[in-house]
Amino acid sequence: MKKLVCLGFLSVILVTAAQAQGFLKAADKKIVTEKGENILLRGIGLGGWMLQEGYMLKLQGTNPQYSIRKRIEQLLSPAQTGEFYDTWLQNFVTRADIDSMRAWGFNSVRLPMHYNLYTLPVEQEPDSSKQTWLTKGFQLTDSLLSWCKANKIYLILDLHAAPGGQGNDLNIADRDSSKPALWQSGANKAKTIALWKKLAERYKDEPYIGGYDLLNETNWGFEDPSDLHGIKETGNKPLRSLLMDITQAIRSVDKKHLIIIEGNAWGNNYKGVFPLWDDNTAISFHKYWNSNNLQSIRNMLDIREQTQAPIWLGETGENSNTWFSEAVRLFEENNIGWSWWPLKKIGHNNPLEIKSNLNYNSLADYWNGRTKNPPKESNVYSGLLELAVYTNIRSNQVHKDVIDALFRQPFSTGTIPYKPGLVGLRDSIIHAVDYDLGRNGSAYFDQDTANYSGSGGRRGVGNRGNVYRNDGVDIFRDSARYESYYIGSTEAGEWLQYTITAKETAGFAFKLSVAAGTDSANVTMSVDGKWVFNNVPVHSTGSLKSWQTQPIGHLPMKKGVHVIRLYVNKGGFNLKELIITPATLQK
Secondary structure: OHHHHHHOHHHHHOOOOOOOOOOOEEEOOEEEOOOOOEOOOEEEEOOOOOOOOHHHHOOOOOOOHHHHHHHHHOOOOHHHHHHHHHHHHHHHOOHHHHHHHHHHOOOEEEEEEEHHHOEOOHHHOOOOOOOOEOHHHHHHHHHHHHHHHHOOOEEEEEEEEOOOOOEOOHHHHOOOOOOOOHHHOHHHHHHHHHHHHHHHHHHOOOOOEEEEEOOOOOEOOOOOOOOOOOOOOOOOHHHHHHHHHHHHHHHOOOOOOOEEEEEHHHHOEOOOOOOOOOOOEEEEEEEOOOOOOHHHHHHHHHHHHHHOOOEEEEEEEOOOHHHHHHHHHHHHHOOOEEEEEOOEEOOOOOOEEOOOOHHHHHHHHHHOOOOOOOOOHHHHHHHHHHHHHHOOHHHOEEOHHHHHHHHOHHHOOOOEOOOOOEEOOOOEEEEHHHOOEOOEOOOEEOOOOOEOHHHOOOEOOOOOOOOOOOOOOOEEEOOOOOOOEEEOOOOOOOEEEEEEEEOOOEEEEEEEEEEEOOOOOEEEEEEOOEEEEEEEEOOOOOOOOOOEEEEEEEEEEOOEEEEEEEEEEEOOEEEEEEEEEEEEEOO
8 A cells, every 4th residue: 555655664663563462451560461471552542533622623722523513514414514524434544544553663552432423412312211322433443443453453442522521621522511511410420331331242352452441531620610620639539439330330241351540630630549449450641741751750650659550651742753752762661651642633743644625724714713704615515525535544644753753763863864865967956844854963953842831841832833744843834835845943053964865976066945034144064974064154035935046065975875964053044955966977
Protein backbone atom coordinates (compact mmCIF):
# COMPACT_ATOMS: atom_id res chain seq x y z
CA MET A 1 0.00 0.00 0.00
CA LYS A 2 1.28 3.44 -0.86
CA LYS A 3 1.16 4.81 2.67
CA LEU A 4 3.14 1.94 4.08
CA VAL A 5 5.78 2.32 1.40
CA CYS A 6 6.30 5.99 2.23
CA LEU A 7 6.50 5.19 5.96
CA GLY A 8 8.82 2.24 5.69
CA PHE A 9 11.88 4.24 6.74
CA LEU A 10 10.90 3.74 10.37
CA SER A 11 10.37 0.01 10.28
CA VAL A 12 14.10 -0.47 9.64
CA ILE A 13 15.47 1.75 12.40
CA LEU A 14 12.97 0.98 15.17
CA VAL A 15 13.16 -1.82 17.68
CA THR A 16 10.35 -4.21 16.89
CA ALA A 17 7.36 -3.64 19.16
CA ALA A 18 6.61 -6.39 21.65
CA GLN A 19 4.20 -8.97 20.25
CA ALA A 20 1.06 -9.90 22.10
CA GLN A 21 1.70 -12.98 24.26
CA GLY A 22 -1.58 -13.92 25.86
CA PHE A 23 -3.66 -11.98 28.37
CA LEU A 24 -2.02 -9.02 30.08
CA LYS A 25 -2.06 -8.96 33.86
CA ALA A 26 -0.77 -7.01 36.84
CA ALA A 27 2.11 -8.55 38.80
CA ASP A 28 4.83 -7.09 41.03
CA LYS A 29 4.08 -3.47 40.13
CA LYS A 30 4.38 -4.35 36.43
CA ILE A 31 2.11 -5.12 33.52
CA VAL A 32 3.23 -8.53 32.30
CA THR A 33 2.35 -11.05 29.63
CA GLU A 34 0.78 -14.41 30.39
CA LYS A 35 4.33 -15.77 30.63
CA GLY A 36 5.15 -13.24 33.35
CA GLU A 37 7.39 -11.13 31.13
CA ASN A 38 7.39 -7.36 31.61
CA ILE A 39 5.75 -5.54 28.70
CA LEU A 40 6.13 -1.84 28.00
CA LEU A 41 2.98 -0.69 26.24
CA ARG A 42 3.62 1.86 23.51
CA GLY A 43 0.21 2.91 22.31
CA ILE A 44 -1.96 5.61 20.87
CA GLY A 45 -5.58 6.63 21.33
CA LEU A 46 -8.12 6.77 18.52
CA GLY A 47 -9.60 10.06 19.71
CA GLY A 48 -12.05 11.67 17.32
CA TRP A 49 -13.37 8.45 15.81
CA MET A 50 -16.33 7.39 17.95
CA LEU A 51 -16.31 10.65 19.86
CA GLN A 52 -15.59 14.02 18.25
CA GLU A 53 -14.18 16.87 20.31
CA GLY A 54 -14.63 20.35 18.93
CA TYR A 55 -10.97 21.35 19.03
CA MET A 56 -10.10 18.42 16.75
CA LEU A 57 -12.38 20.01 14.16
CA LYS A 58 -10.93 23.51 14.68
CA LEU A 59 -14.03 24.63 16.59
CA GLN A 60 -13.58 27.08 19.44
CA GLY A 61 -15.17 26.99 22.87
CA THR A 62 -17.46 24.27 24.17
CA ASN A 63 -18.47 21.93 21.38
CA PRO A 64 -19.43 18.45 22.58
CA GLN A 65 -20.37 16.01 19.84
CA TYR A 66 -24.13 16.20 20.45
CA SER A 67 -23.90 19.97 19.94
CA ILE A 68 -21.87 19.59 16.75
CA ARG A 69 -24.49 17.18 15.42
CA LYS A 70 -27.31 19.61 16.25
CA ARG A 71 -25.46 22.36 14.40
CA ILE A 72 -25.16 20.15 11.34
CA GLU A 73 -28.86 19.23 11.50
CA GLN A 74 -29.73 22.93 11.45
CA LEU A 75 -28.09 23.18 8.03
CA LEU A 76 -28.67 19.72 6.53
CA SER A 77 -31.38 17.08 6.52
CA PRO A 78 -31.31 14.21 9.05
CA ALA A 79 -30.41 11.83 6.21
CA GLN A 80 -27.46 13.99 5.13
CA THR A 81 -26.30 14.32 8.74
CA GLY A 82 -26.48 10.55 9.16
CA GLU A 83 -24.52 10.09 5.94
CA PHE A 84 -21.77 12.34 7.27
CA TYR A 85 -21.42 10.37 10.51
CA ASP A 86 -21.57 7.00 8.74
CA THR A 87 -18.86 8.12 6.33
CA TRP A 88 -16.79 9.45 9.23
CA LEU A 89 -16.94 6.16 11.13
CA GLN A 90 -16.19 4.17 7.99
CA ASN A 91 -13.05 6.11 7.06
CA PHE A 92 -11.49 7.42 10.25
CA VAL A 93 -9.97 4.10 11.33
CA THR A 94 -9.23 1.33 8.85
CA ARG A 95 -6.98 -1.72 8.61
CA ALA A 96 -4.36 0.52 6.98
CA ASP A 97 -4.15 2.68 10.11
CA ILE A 98 -3.39 -0.31 12.31
CA ASP A 99 -0.94 -1.76 9.78
CA SER A 100 0.91 1.57 9.74
CA MET A 101 0.93 1.82 13.52
CA ARG A 102 2.54 -1.58 13.73
CA ALA A 103 5.20 -0.56 11.20
CA TRP A 104 5.97 2.58 13.20
CA GLY A 105 6.47 0.66 16.46
CA PHE A 106 3.20 0.81 18.40
CA ASN A 107 2.16 -2.36 20.21
CA SER A 108 -1.17 -1.19 21.64
CA VAL A 109 -4.24 0.88 20.77
CA ARG A 110 -6.63 2.65 23.13
CA LEU A 111 -10.19 2.84 21.84
CA PRO A 112 -12.20 5.80 23.23
CA MET A 113 -15.75 4.44 23.11
CA HIS A 114 -18.96 6.47 22.99
CA TYR A 115 -21.68 4.54 24.79
CA ASN A 116 -24.37 5.69 22.31
CA LEU A 117 -22.89 3.45 19.61
CA TYR A 118 -23.51 0.43 21.85
CA THR A 119 -26.75 1.24 23.66
CA LEU A 120 -29.58 3.80 23.76
CA PRO A 121 -29.50 6.82 26.08
CA VAL A 122 -31.61 6.18 29.18
CA GLU A 123 -34.24 8.72 28.12
CA GLN A 124 -34.79 6.81 24.85
CA GLU A 125 -35.18 3.34 26.37
CA PRO A 126 -38.66 1.95 25.57
CA ASP A 127 -38.53 -0.11 28.77
CA SER A 128 -36.59 1.53 31.59
CA SER A 129 -36.02 -1.85 33.22
CA LYS A 130 -34.06 -3.17 30.22
CA GLN A 131 -31.07 -2.21 28.08
CA THR A 132 -31.34 -1.90 24.31
CA TRP A 133 -28.14 -2.98 22.55
CA LEU A 134 -27.05 -1.46 19.24
CA THR A 135 -24.97 -3.31 16.68
CA LYS A 136 -22.91 -0.39 15.34
CA GLY A 137 -20.43 -0.03 18.20
CA PHE A 138 -19.87 -3.74 18.61
CA GLN A 139 -19.30 -4.19 14.88
CA LEU A 140 -16.77 -1.35 14.80
CA THR A 141 -14.99 -2.82 17.81
CA ASP A 142 -14.95 -6.31 16.29
CA SER A 143 -13.37 -4.98 13.10
CA LEU A 144 -10.77 -3.01 15.02
CA LEU A 145 -9.93 -6.04 17.14
CA SER A 146 -9.46 -8.20 14.04
CA TRP A 147 -6.98 -5.66 12.60
CA CYS A 148 -5.13 -5.51 15.93
CA LYS A 149 -4.94 -9.30 16.14
CA ALA A 150 -3.54 -9.47 12.61
CA ASN A 151 -0.78 -7.08 13.73
CA LYS A 152 -0.24 -8.63 17.19
CA ILE A 153 -1.29 -5.36 18.83
CA TYR A 154 -3.19 -5.13 22.11
CA LEU A 155 -6.53 -3.28 22.06
CA ILE A 156 -7.51 -1.46 25.25
CA LEU A 157 -11.20 -0.60 25.58
CA ASP A 158 -11.76 2.85 27.10
CA LEU A 159 -15.22 4.16 28.06
CA HIS A 160 -14.62 7.75 27.04
CA ALA A 161 -18.23 8.92 26.99
CA ALA A 162 -20.33 7.22 29.66
CA PRO A 163 -24.12 7.47 29.87
CA GLY A 164 -24.98 10.98 31.08
CA GLY A 165 -21.33 12.05 30.99
CA GLN A 166 -18.81 11.70 33.82
CA GLY A 167 -17.52 15.26 34.12
CA ASN A 168 -17.89 18.99 33.78
CA ASP A 169 -15.41 19.17 30.93
CA LEU A 170 -18.31 18.72 28.53
CA ASN A 171 -16.36 18.08 25.32
CA ILE A 172 -14.51 15.05 26.68
CA ALA A 173 -17.56 12.94 27.56
CA ASP A 174 -20.06 14.54 25.16
CA ARG A 175 -22.11 15.60 28.16
CA ASP A 176 -25.40 17.47 27.74
CA SER A 177 -25.60 19.54 30.93
CA SER A 178 -29.39 19.95 30.54
CA LYS A 179 -29.77 16.25 31.42
CA PRO A 180 -28.74 14.25 34.50
CA ALA A 181 -25.06 13.39 34.53
CA LEU A 182 -23.69 9.93 35.27
CA TRP A 183 -23.32 10.82 38.95
CA GLN A 184 -26.85 12.22 39.19
CA SER A 185 -28.73 9.25 37.75
CA GLY A 186 -29.07 5.69 38.96
CA ALA A 187 -30.24 4.71 35.49
CA ASN A 188 -27.06 6.08 33.91
CA LYS A 189 -24.92 4.18 36.41
CA ALA A 190 -26.87 0.98 35.77
CA LYS A 191 -26.43 1.37 32.01
CA THR A 192 -22.69 1.95 32.44
CA ILE A 193 -22.34 -1.21 34.51
CA ALA A 194 -24.48 -3.20 32.07
CA LEU A 195 -22.42 -2.00 29.10
CA TRP A 196 -19.18 -3.18 30.68
CA LYS A 197 -20.70 -6.56 31.48
CA LYS A 198 -21.89 -6.86 27.89
CA LEU A 199 -18.41 -5.99 26.57
CA ALA A 200 -16.78 -8.47 28.97
CA GLU A 201 -19.15 -11.24 27.89
CA ARG A 202 -18.27 -10.57 24.25
CA TYR A 203 -14.49 -10.35 24.64
CA LYS A 204 -13.75 -12.54 27.68
CA ASP A 205 -11.78 -15.05 25.61
CA GLU A 206 -9.88 -12.52 23.48
CA PRO A 207 -6.21 -12.23 24.59
CA TYR A 208 -5.62 -9.31 22.22
CA ILE A 209 -7.98 -7.22 24.35
CA GLY A 210 -5.28 -5.70 26.55
CA GLY A 211 -7.56 -4.38 29.26
CA TYR A 212 -10.71 -2.56 30.27
CA ASP A 213 -10.18 1.18 30.96
CA LEU A 214 -13.37 1.61 32.97
CA LEU A 215 -14.04 5.36 32.96
CA ASN A 216 -12.09 8.09 31.23
CA GLU A 217 -11.21 11.36 32.97
CA THR A 218 -13.87 11.80 35.61
CA ASN A 219 -13.84 15.49 36.55
CA TRP A 220 -16.55 16.12 39.12
CA GLY A 221 -16.86 17.75 42.53
CA PHE A 222 -18.61 15.15 44.69
CA GLU A 223 -18.08 16.94 48.03
CA ASP A 224 -18.07 20.50 46.71
CA PRO A 225 -20.05 21.26 43.53
CA SER A 226 -18.05 24.47 43.07
CA ASP A 227 -14.96 22.29 42.66
CA LEU A 228 -16.15 21.54 39.14
CA HIS A 229 -13.40 19.16 38.11
CA GLY A 230 -12.71 17.37 41.39
CA ILE A 231 -9.24 18.78 41.84
CA LYS A 232 -9.72 19.34 45.60
CA GLU A 233 -11.80 16.21 46.16
CA THR A 234 -10.62 14.16 49.18
CA GLY A 235 -13.22 11.38 49.28
CA ASN A 236 -14.18 10.30 45.76
CA LYS A 237 -16.64 7.81 47.28
CA PRO A 238 -19.08 7.75 44.32
CA LEU A 239 -16.20 7.16 41.92
CA ARG A 240 -14.75 4.31 43.98
CA SER A 241 -18.20 2.77 44.39
CA LEU A 242 -18.98 2.82 40.67
CA LEU A 243 -15.58 1.45 39.69
CA MET A 244 -16.05 -1.40 42.16
CA ASP A 245 -19.55 -2.13 40.83
CA ILE A 246 -18.27 -2.19 37.25
CA THR A 247 -15.43 -4.51 38.24
CA GLN A 248 -17.85 -6.87 40.00
CA ALA A 249 -20.03 -7.01 36.89
CA ILE A 250 -17.03 -7.74 34.68
CA ARG A 251 -15.67 -10.41 37.01
CA SER A 252 -19.01 -12.17 37.01
CA VAL A 253 -18.32 -13.14 33.39
CA ASP A 254 -14.60 -12.46 32.83
CA LYS A 255 -11.87 -13.46 35.29
CA LYS A 256 -8.92 -12.85 32.98
CA HIS A 257 -8.71 -9.32 31.67
CA LEU A 258 -6.74 -6.49 33.21
CA ILE A 259 -8.86 -3.79 34.88
CA ILE A 260 -7.63 -0.20 34.43
CA ILE A 261 -8.91 2.57 36.69
CA GLU A 262 -8.60 6.36 36.49
CA GLY A 263 -8.92 8.88 39.29
CA ASN A 264 -10.86 12.14 39.46
CA ALA A 265 -9.55 15.46 38.09
CA TRP A 266 -8.95 14.10 34.58
CA GLY A 267 -7.57 10.82 35.88
CA ASN A 268 -5.10 12.11 38.45
CA ASN A 269 -6.82 12.56 41.85
CA TYR A 270 -6.85 9.21 43.66
CA LYS A 271 -7.64 10.44 47.17
CA GLY A 272 -10.11 8.03 48.73
CA VAL A 273 -10.03 5.57 45.81
CA PHE A 274 -7.71 3.02 47.46
CA PRO A 275 -7.29 0.31 48.64
CA LEU A 276 -7.67 -1.64 45.43
CA TRP A 277 -10.46 -4.21 45.24
CA ASP A 278 -9.12 -6.43 42.44
CA ASP A 279 -5.66 -8.01 42.20
CA ASN A 280 -5.51 -7.68 38.42
CA THR A 281 -5.63 -3.87 38.24
CA ALA A 282 -3.48 -1.18 36.65
CA ILE A 283 -3.69 2.46 37.73
CA SER A 284 -3.85 5.02 34.95
CA PHE A 285 -2.89 8.68 34.95
CA HIS A 286 -2.92 11.42 32.31
CA LYS A 287 -0.16 13.99 31.75
CA TYR A 288 -0.21 17.19 29.71
CA TRP A 289 1.81 20.42 29.39
CA ASN A 290 4.04 20.07 32.42
CA SER A 291 7.72 19.38 32.99
CA ASN A 292 9.17 16.00 32.15
CA ASN A 293 11.09 15.22 35.32
CA LEU A 294 10.72 12.79 38.22
CA GLN A 295 8.82 15.39 40.22
CA SER A 296 6.11 15.49 37.55
CA ILE A 297 5.35 11.77 38.08
CA ARG A 298 6.38 11.46 41.73
CA ASN A 299 2.81 11.12 42.95
CA MET A 300 2.15 8.19 40.61
CA LEU A 301 5.45 6.51 41.47
CA ASP A 302 4.45 6.75 45.14
CA ILE A 303 1.04 5.28 44.32
CA ARG A 304 2.76 2.37 42.57
CA GLU A 305 4.74 1.66 45.72
CA GLN A 306 1.73 2.16 47.99
CA THR A 307 -0.58 -0.17 46.06
CA GLN A 308 2.05 -2.56 44.68
CA ALA A 309 0.13 -2.26 41.39
CA PRO A 310 1.40 -1.16 37.96
CA ILE A 311 0.82 2.35 36.67
CA TRP A 312 0.08 3.22 33.05
CA LEU A 313 0.14 6.57 31.30
CA GLY A 314 -3.22 6.28 29.55
CA GLU A 315 -3.21 9.61 27.78
CA THR A 316 -0.65 12.29 26.88
CA GLY A 317 0.46 14.38 23.91
CA GLU A 318 -0.82 17.64 22.38
CA ASN A 319 2.61 19.29 22.60
CA SER A 320 5.81 19.58 20.58
CA ASN A 321 8.26 16.89 19.48
CA THR A 322 10.75 18.08 22.08
CA TRP A 323 8.19 17.49 24.83
CA PHE A 324 7.24 14.13 23.29
CA SER A 325 10.81 12.79 23.33
CA GLU A 326 11.44 14.02 26.86
CA ALA A 327 8.20 12.41 28.06
CA VAL A 328 8.79 9.01 26.43
CA ARG A 329 12.30 8.88 27.86
CA LEU A 330 10.95 9.69 31.34
CA PHE A 331 8.20 7.07 31.14
CA GLU A 332 10.31 4.25 29.79
CA GLU A 333 13.19 4.85 32.19
CA ASN A 334 10.64 4.30 34.95
CA ASN A 335 8.96 1.27 33.31
CA ILE A 336 5.74 3.13 32.57
CA GLY A 337 3.86 2.20 29.42
CA TRP A 338 2.16 5.02 27.52
CA SER A 339 -0.68 5.80 25.15
CA TRP A 340 -0.40 8.96 23.05
CA TRP A 341 -3.29 11.24 22.14
CA PRO A 342 -4.52 11.26 19.42
CA LEU A 343 -3.63 9.37 16.25
CA LYS A 344 -5.12 12.04 13.98
CA LYS A 345 -7.07 15.29 13.85
CA ILE A 346 -7.10 18.54 11.89
CA GLY A 347 -3.75 19.66 13.26
CA HIS A 348 -0.03 18.96 13.02
CA ASN A 349 1.06 17.58 16.42
CA ASN A 350 0.01 13.95 15.89
CA PRO A 351 1.25 11.14 13.60
CA LEU A 352 -1.52 11.75 11.05
CA GLU A 353 -3.21 15.00 10.06
CA ILE A 354 -6.67 15.21 8.53
CA LYS A 355 -6.70 17.66 5.66
CA SER A 356 -9.45 20.22 5.71
CA ASN A 357 -11.12 21.82 2.68
CA LEU A 358 -12.39 25.26 1.71
CA ASN A 359 -16.07 24.47 2.20
CA TYR A 360 -15.50 23.03 5.65
CA ASN A 361 -13.26 25.98 6.56
CA SER A 362 -16.12 28.32 5.67
CA LEU A 363 -18.46 26.30 7.86
CA ALA A 364 -16.00 26.40 10.77
CA ASP A 365 -15.65 30.18 10.34
CA TYR A 366 -19.42 30.50 10.62
CA TRP A 367 -19.62 28.28 13.69
CA ASN A 368 -16.68 30.14 15.28
CA GLY A 369 -18.40 33.50 14.72
CA ARG A 370 -15.97 34.83 12.14
CA THR A 371 -18.74 35.16 9.55
CA LYS A 372 -22.40 36.04 10.10
CA ASN A 373 -24.19 34.18 7.34
CA PRO A 374 -24.27 30.37 7.07
CA PRO A 375 -22.77 28.77 3.95
CA LYS A 376 -25.05 27.33 1.29
CA GLU A 377 -26.50 23.93 2.09
CA SER A 378 -24.72 22.36 -0.88
CA ASN A 379 -21.38 23.73 0.33
CA VAL A 380 -21.99 22.50 3.86
CA TYR A 381 -22.85 19.03 2.60
CA SER A 382 -19.87 18.94 0.25
CA GLY A 383 -17.45 20.24 2.87
CA LEU A 384 -18.54 17.80 5.57
CA LEU A 385 -18.57 14.76 3.29
CA GLU A 386 -15.16 15.62 1.89
CA LEU A 387 -13.83 16.04 5.43
CA ALA A 388 -15.25 12.65 6.44
CA VAL A 389 -13.63 10.97 3.42
CA TYR A 390 -10.35 12.76 4.15
CA THR A 391 -10.19 11.17 7.59
CA ASN A 392 -9.01 8.06 5.74
CA ILE A 393 -5.28 7.44 6.11
CA ARG A 394 -4.86 7.46 2.34
CA SER A 395 -5.72 11.17 2.41
CA ASN A 396 -3.94 12.00 5.68
CA GLN A 397 -0.69 13.91 5.90
CA VAL A 398 1.90 11.74 7.64
CA HIS A 399 4.02 13.56 10.21
CA LYS A 400 7.11 11.40 10.29
CA ASP A 401 8.78 13.94 12.57
CA VAL A 402 6.20 13.12 15.28
CA ILE A 403 6.74 9.38 14.81
CA ASP A 404 10.50 9.85 14.97
CA ALA A 405 10.13 11.90 18.15
CA LEU A 406 8.16 9.11 19.83
CA PHE A 407 10.38 6.17 18.92
CA ARG A 408 13.92 7.12 17.88
CA GLN A 409 14.68 10.50 19.42
CA PRO A 410 14.01 9.65 23.09
CA PHE A 411 17.19 7.56 23.20
CA SER A 412 19.26 8.97 20.34
CA THR A 413 20.90 12.30 19.59
CA GLY A 414 21.56 11.19 16.02
CA THR A 415 19.97 12.84 13.00
CA ILE A 416 18.62 11.49 9.73
CA PRO A 417 17.60 13.35 6.56
CA TYR A 418 13.98 14.47 6.39
CA LYS A 419 14.07 14.14 2.60
CA PRO A 420 16.86 13.07 0.23
CA GLY A 421 18.89 16.17 -0.66
CA LEU A 422 20.57 15.35 -3.97
CA VAL A 423 22.91 17.95 -5.43
CA GLY A 424 23.97 17.44 -9.04
CA LEU A 425 24.34 18.97 -12.49
CA ARG A 426 21.46 21.42 -12.21
CA ASP A 427 19.96 23.72 -9.60
CA SER A 428 19.04 21.79 -6.49
CA ILE A 429 16.37 23.28 -4.25
CA ILE A 430 16.38 22.27 -0.60
CA HIS A 431 13.16 23.46 1.03
CA ALA A 432 13.99 25.21 4.28
CA VAL A 433 11.29 23.28 6.16
CA ASP A 434 12.94 19.96 5.23
CA TYR A 435 15.75 20.21 7.79
CA ASP A 436 16.97 16.93 9.29
CA LEU A 437 15.01 14.80 11.73
CA GLY A 438 16.33 14.91 15.28
CA ARG A 439 16.24 16.59 18.65
CA ASN A 440 16.51 20.29 19.36
CA GLY A 441 20.27 20.89 19.54
CA SER A 442 20.98 18.01 17.13
CA ALA A 443 19.01 18.65 13.93
CA TYR A 444 18.09 22.26 14.66
CA PHE A 445 18.11 24.75 17.48
CA ASP A 446 15.16 26.93 18.40
CA GLN A 447 14.58 29.17 21.41
CA ASP A 448 10.97 28.05 21.99
CA THR A 449 10.41 24.31 21.88
CA ALA A 450 7.47 23.20 24.09
CA ASN A 451 4.62 24.14 26.43
CA TYR A 452 5.49 23.60 30.10
CA SER A 453 2.85 25.94 31.53
CA GLY A 454 1.10 23.18 33.50
CA SER A 455 3.96 23.11 36.01
CA GLY A 456 4.53 26.86 36.11
CA GLY A 457 7.02 26.88 33.28
CA ARG A 458 7.05 28.72 29.99
CA ARG A 459 3.89 28.65 27.90
CA GLY A 460 5.86 27.95 24.78
CA VAL A 461 4.20 26.91 21.58
CA GLY A 462 6.97 25.20 19.68
CA ASN A 463 6.11 25.75 16.03
CA ARG A 464 4.29 29.09 16.04
CA GLY A 465 2.90 28.53 12.56
CA ASN A 466 1.26 25.21 13.54
CA VAL A 467 1.81 23.60 10.14
CA TYR A 468 3.97 20.98 8.41
CA ARG A 469 6.14 19.87 11.35
CA ASN A 470 5.95 19.76 15.15
CA ASP A 471 9.43 20.82 16.25
CA GLY A 472 10.40 24.15 17.76
CA VAL A 473 11.09 25.61 14.32
CA ASP A 474 8.44 28.16 13.35
CA ILE A 475 6.88 27.09 10.03
CA PHE A 476 4.20 29.07 8.23
CA ARG A 477 2.03 28.41 5.21
CA ASP A 478 2.65 30.61 2.13
CA SER A 479 -0.88 31.68 1.28
CA ALA A 480 0.21 32.73 -2.22
CA ARG A 481 1.18 29.19 -3.23
CA TYR A 482 -0.45 25.80 -2.79
CA GLU A 483 1.30 23.51 -0.29
CA SER A 484 4.17 25.97 0.10
CA TYR A 485 5.81 26.65 3.47
CA TYR A 486 8.56 28.82 4.91
CA ILE A 487 10.42 29.34 8.17
CA GLY A 488 9.70 32.57 10.00
CA SER A 489 10.06 34.27 13.40
CA THR A 490 13.81 33.71 13.15
CA GLU A 491 15.84 34.67 16.23
CA ALA A 492 19.55 35.06 16.92
CA GLY A 493 21.20 31.79 17.92
CA GLU A 494 18.83 29.51 16.03
CA TRP A 495 20.10 27.14 13.36
CA LEU A 496 19.02 24.43 10.91
CA GLN A 497 20.81 21.32 9.65
CA TYR A 498 20.49 19.71 6.20
CA THR A 499 22.12 16.47 5.05
CA ILE A 500 22.78 16.50 1.30
CA THR A 501 24.48 14.19 -1.18
CA ALA A 502 26.66 15.63 -3.95
CA LYS A 503 26.51 13.41 -7.02
CA GLU A 504 29.89 14.65 -8.30
CA THR A 505 32.90 16.57 -7.04
CA ALA A 506 32.30 20.14 -8.13
CA GLY A 507 32.18 23.78 -7.19
CA PHE A 508 28.79 25.02 -6.03
CA ALA A 509 27.14 28.37 -5.58
CA PHE A 510 24.88 28.69 -2.52
CA LYS A 511 21.84 30.96 -2.48
CA LEU A 512 18.94 31.59 -0.13
CA SER A 513 15.34 32.42 -0.97
CA VAL A 514 14.46 34.98 1.68
CA ALA A 515 12.02 37.74 2.59
CA ALA A 516 13.11 40.57 4.88
CA GLY A 517 11.76 43.97 5.80
CA THR A 518 15.14 45.47 6.80
CA ASP A 519 18.88 45.04 6.15
CA SER A 520 19.66 44.08 9.74
CA ALA A 521 19.68 40.26 9.48
CA ASN A 522 22.66 38.04 8.70
CA VAL A 523 23.59 34.35 8.65
CA THR A 524 26.60 32.03 8.86
CA MET A 525 26.95 28.61 7.23
CA SER A 526 29.07 25.59 8.04
CA VAL A 527 29.67 22.47 5.94
CA ASP A 528 30.83 19.28 7.61
CA GLY A 529 31.61 21.19 10.80
CA LYS A 530 33.77 23.88 9.13
CA TRP A 531 32.76 27.52 8.87
CA VAL A 532 32.53 28.49 5.22
CA PHE A 533 30.40 31.66 4.95
CA ASN A 534 30.51 34.05 7.91
CA ASN A 535 28.16 36.94 8.76
CA VAL A 536 26.53 37.05 5.35
CA PRO A 537 23.98 39.89 5.25
CA VAL A 538 20.34 39.19 4.42
CA HIS A 539 19.25 42.25 2.44
CA SER A 540 15.83 43.79 2.63
CA THR A 541 13.37 42.53 0.03
CA GLY A 542 10.82 45.21 0.87
CA SER A 543 8.65 43.07 3.20
CA LEU A 544 8.39 39.70 4.91
CA LYS A 545 6.12 38.55 2.07
CA SER A 546 8.33 39.61 -0.84
CA TRP A 547 10.71 36.82 -1.83
CA GLN A 548 14.14 37.20 -3.43
CA THR A 549 17.04 34.86 -4.10
CA GLN A 550 20.28 36.16 -2.56
CA PRO A 551 23.78 34.63 -3.02
CA ILE A 552 25.81 33.73 0.05
CA GLY A 553 28.97 32.23 -1.47
CA HIS A 554 30.79 29.58 -3.54
CA LEU A 555 32.31 26.34 -2.28
CA PRO A 556 33.89 23.18 -3.73
CA MET A 557 32.45 19.91 -2.44
CA LYS A 558 33.56 16.35 -2.97
CA LYS A 559 31.19 13.66 -4.17
CA GLY A 560 29.27 12.16 -1.26
CA VAL A 561 27.32 13.10 1.86
CA HIS A 562 27.69 16.51 3.48
CA VAL A 563 26.10 18.16 6.49
CA ILE A 564 25.14 21.84 6.16
CA ARG A 565 24.18 24.06 9.05
CA LEU A 566 22.68 27.50 8.58
CA TYR A 567 23.03 29.75 11.64
CA VAL A 568 20.97 32.84 12.35
CA ASN A 569 23.23 35.56 13.74
CA LYS A 570 20.56 38.24 13.57
CA GLY A 571 16.97 37.24 12.87
CA GLY A 572 13.85 38.94 11.65
CA PHE A 573 13.72 37.40 8.16
CA ASN A 574 11.80 34.54 6.53
CA LEU A 575 13.51 31.62 4.79
CA LYS A 576 11.98 29.46 2.08
CA GLU A 577 14.74 27.64 0.17
CA LEU A 578 18.41 26.81 0.05
CA ILE A 579 19.44 26.73 -3.62
CA ILE A 580 22.67 24.95 -4.62
CA THR A 581 23.88 25.56 -8.17
CA PRO A 582 26.82 23.63 -9.71
CA ALA A 583 29.76 25.50 -11.21
CA THR A 584 32.52 23.75 -13.20
CA LEU A 585 32.81 20.02 -12.59
CA GLN A 586 36.18 18.69 -11.37
CA LYS A 587 37.61 15.56 -13.02
